[in-house]
Amino acid sequence: MxxxxxxxxxxxxxxxxxxxxxxxxxxxxxxxxxxxxxxxxxxxxxxxxxxxxxxxxxxxxxxxxxxxxxxxxxxxxxxxxxxxxxxxxxxxxxxxxxxxxxxxxxxxxxxxxxxxxxxxxxxxxxxxxxxxxxxxxxxxxxxxxxxxxxxxxxxxxxxxxxxxxxxxxxxxxxxxxxxxxxxxxxxxxxxxxxxxxxxxxxxxxxxxxxxxxxxxxxxxxxxxxxQxxxxxxxKNTTATNREEWGVVTSKEDFEFLDQLKTDQCIDNEKRKIDDLLYGQFPSFKNRAVKIEIKKSLYQRSLKYKLKRILRKKVPEYYTLKEVNDLVLLHLISFYRTRPYIYMVDDNLDSLTLSIKL
Missing domain, CATH: 3.90.550.10 (Spore Coat Polysaccharide Biosynthesis Protein SpsA; Chain A)
Incomplete structure (x- = not known):
């Protein structure tokens, strides 16, 4: 057969x-x-x-x-x-x-x-x-x-x-x-x-x-x-993957994540995104979280633009495309075996991640 x-x-x-x-x-x-x-x-x-x-x-x-x-x-x-x-x-x-x-x-x-x-x-x-x-x-x-x-x-x-x-x-x-x-x-x-x-x-x-x-x-x-x-x-690799391999998202996990309420909403300031990925994520154990990432209102403001022109100190920001790439790469590298939903908003001005850890 x-x-x-x-x-x-x-x-x-x-x-x-x-x-x-x-x-x-x-x-x-x-x-x-x-x-x-x-x-x-x-x-x-x-x-x-x-x-x-x-x-x-x-x-x-x-x-x-x-x-x-x-x-x-x-x-x-x-x-x-x-x-x-x-x-x-x-x-x-x-x-x-x-x-x-x-x-x-x-x-x-x-x-x-x-x-x-x-x-x-x-x-x-x-x-x-x-x-x-x-x-x-x-x-x-x-x-x-x-x-x-x-x-x-x-x-x-x-x-x-x-x-x-x-x-x-x-x-x-x-x-x-x-x-x-x-x-x-x-x-x-x-x-x-x-x-x-x-x-x-x-x-x-x-x-x-x-x-x-x-x-x-x-x-x-x-x-x-x-690469x-x-x-x-x-490296002459033979076996790969973790012990938990071949696991796809179940209907139950998908429906649970789809109905999850937002835990936190942050903007695209660099220090916030870095803290989310490298500081907060390792602590998210045995729980489900939903995070929304939006483009900073301050980054769009005239005050911010003027300060940049005058070379005054302002927060550093990732573009939403950079945030998207960082989050997705983080997911496929460290959390690919976990059930998650990741979506880009229709208007391309926010990202949403729901994940069960």
């Missing part, structure tokens, strides 16, 4: 349907699918759950992480941690499976080996059909594309899954391969034939912006992720 894991959030449903239909056409149906919706909007979650219900081989799960940054590692780990044995394949919702993919994948299974597959990239405007597997009219992935991999479950569990430090985009798949090899196992690239096609779509990786947006972002996060990968390579 092969367990296929789809990590998902707010993606095009037509592409998802085509991917699932290609699994329905497998010549060897000895597989199961775990479809992990990592916090899609309520409307999209309803639609994708209805779609998944049409396939008898799918186990749909919803994680209430919609007001947290995307974390592919945790989405995958929430399934990996619960698997009893066997092998799992990390899928992508844009992938079309060759009818014999499951049969070939099972033939490649080895308890001491992980296998990742070469992919054919379809072009914009291509009609998605199984004929592409025979025509070969596509660009092929290289060894550097490590995302579509089959693993022995025991190996992943021994290494405590994918490293959950990686948020947003980048490097978690390669990191997993590196740590598997560091632990003494093999990782093989299967390029004898194309068994997977990638449907074309506009890039889902949002361009990094220097200003605050409602969509959660951290400046330089891709570079930070790749973390380099550290894993240099």
């Amino acid at each position: 092969l367990s296929i894991i789809y990590p998902y959030r707010n993606r095009n449903l037509q592409g998802v349907k085509r991917s699932l239909d290609s699994l329905r056409s497998q010549t060897k149906p000895t597989f199961e699918v775990f479809f992990i919706d990592y916090g899609s909007s309520p409307e999209t979650a309803f639609q994708v759950k209805e779609l998944c219900a049409k396939y008898s081989f799918i186990n749909y799960r919803y994680a209430f992480n919609q007001h947290q940054p995307w974390n592919k590692s945790r989405a995958l780990n929430s399934v990996i941690k619960t698997l009893v044995s066997g092998y799992c394949f990390v899928a992508d919702v844009d992938i079309i499976f060759h009818p014999e993919f499951i049969q070939k994948a099972i033939q490649l299974q080895d308890l001491n080996k992980s296998t990742y597959f070469q992919v054919g990239f379809l072009s914009e405007g291509d009609e998605v059909t199984q004929n592409h597997f025979t025509t070969g009219d596509y660009r092929k992935s290289t060894r550097e594309a490590t995302g579509l991999s089959m693993f022995p479950v025991r190996v992943l569990q021994d290494l405590r899954g994918f490293d959950e430090f990686y948020h947003f985009w980048g490097a978690e798949d390669t990191d997993m391969h590196v740590r598997i090899e560091n632990a003494g196992y093999e990782v093989k690239f299967y390029d004898k034939e194309i068994l997977l096609l990638h449907q074309w779509h506009p890039s889902y990786r949002r361009e990094e912006r220097k200003t605050l947006t409602r969509e959660l972002q951290i400046n330089g996060i891709v570079q930070l992720n790749h 973390h990968l380099q550290w894993a390579i240099q």
Whole structure:
């Protein structure tokens, strides 16, 4: 039995349907699918759950992480941690499976080996059909594309899954391969034939912006992720994560945090933000807090602007974008296993964090 894991959030449903239909056409149906919706909007979650219900081989799960940054590692780990044995394949919702993919994948299974597959990239405007597997009219992935991999479950569990430090985009798949090899196992690239096609779509990786947006972002996060990968390579890292890994936000915790009343409201003065992150947070134990951060009214005042022009002493302030990046980086570094809700106001003039510690 092969367990296929789809990590998902707010993606095009037509592409998802085509991917699932290609699994329905497998010549060897000895597989199961775990479809992990990592916090899609309520409307999209309803639609994708209805779609998944049409396939008898799918186990749909919803994680209430919609007001947290995307974390592919945790989405995958929430399934990996619960698997009893066997092998799992990390899928992508844009992938079309060759009818014999499951049969070939099972033939490649080895308890001491992980296998990742070469992919054919379809072009914009291509009609998605199984004929592409025979025509070969596509660009092929290289060894550097490590995302579509089959693993022995025991190996992943021994290494405590994918490293959950990686948020947003980048490097978690390669990191997993590196740590598997560091632990003494093999990782093989299967390029004898194309068994997977990638449907074309506009890039889902949002361009990094220097200003605050409602969509959660951290400046330089891709570079930070790749630096973390380099550290894993240099230090021969094997197991990662804390003991509490693969835990997603429950409905109960989400509803509790969503109804929490504000404990404190502070502005963006530097000393206040620094005290919040480095002074107060370590003392928030066994409790839930809700904090609102707004742009200082004094910072907007004529008096403040005049004092700055006259070079008189005035408080120092972070921009709200800087506060956003500091808070998010703090969360993913030290509190990523805790239930939390983090939101940027519609008007981009305040930030709200609710967290259960």
